[in-house]
Amino acid sequence: MLTVLAGLGLGLSLIVAIGAQNVFVLRQGIRREHVLAVVAICALSDAALIIAGVAGLGFVIAAAPWLVVVARWAGALFLLSYGVLAARRAWRGGEELEVGSADAAASAPRGSSATLTRTRLAPVVLTTLALTWLNPHVYLDTVLMLGSIAATHGAERWLFAAGAIAASILWFTALGFGARHLGRWLRTPRSWRILDAIIAVVMIALAISLVVPVLGG
Structure with a gap:
């Protein structure tokens, strides 16, 4: 049990941070859009990577650091693109209509036209x-x-992995399905544009942080 709790604690400490993945899960949760699919993909991906690490794949990555460099540049390009799209949404506005529709659809009785x-x-x-x-x-x-x-x-390493996987499942489930309660503060055009502006800043900042070490080295 202590080994499982150790994995759970370390898993949460690594996952619970402001990052591109968490920001996207939060946004989808607020929109109440394909939340189950997003949460499942994030949790299952983490589980696969954790299992791979415990099984010894980490030695392969350590022996071939260029794999991380490729992922770094590809990830930076994608984050920059997503950040630009978020900035464009913040500039143009209009997302509040989707939030309003989500609230209306959630509160409307069955058979209504919402x-x-x-x-x-x-x-x-x-x-x-x-x-x-x-x-x-x-x-x-x-x-x-x-x-x-x-x-x-040692022999309990898979119990440690189970704790880390459980941390990922708990976090993404809470983030994705708990975010819908923030919708009440996003009923106006201004509030949703502010959210998209914050997302744009976070994504672009993360993209820059990925390539700065490479450029500096």
Whole structure:
């Protein structure tokens, strides 16, 4: 049990941070749009990476650091693109209509005419996969760090991994499905544009932080 709790605590400490993936999950939760799919992809991806790290894939990444460099540049390009799109939404506005529709659809009785403007599932799935698998920090945190620390637990390393996987499931579930309660503060055009502006700043800042070490080195 102590080994499971150790994995749970370390997993939460690595996952609960402001990052591109968490920001996207939060936004989808507020929009109440494909939340289950987004949460499932994030949690299952973390589980796969944690298992890979405990199984020894971290040694492969350590031996081929160019893999992390490729992921770093690809992730920076994607984050920059997403940040520009968020900035464009913040400048143009209009997202408040979707939030209002979401609230109306959630509160309307069955059979009513309330509708919700939704993005198709495929783009949301692809964005979630990109934000997860093109982030080099994911490999450093889950594969290398968690894998290395799990190895110190010897025969109980898989219990440690189970705790870390449980942390990922708990966090993304709470973030995705809990975010819908923030919708009440996003009923106006201004509030939603502020949210998109914050998302744009975070995404672009993360993109810059990914390539600065490479340029500086």
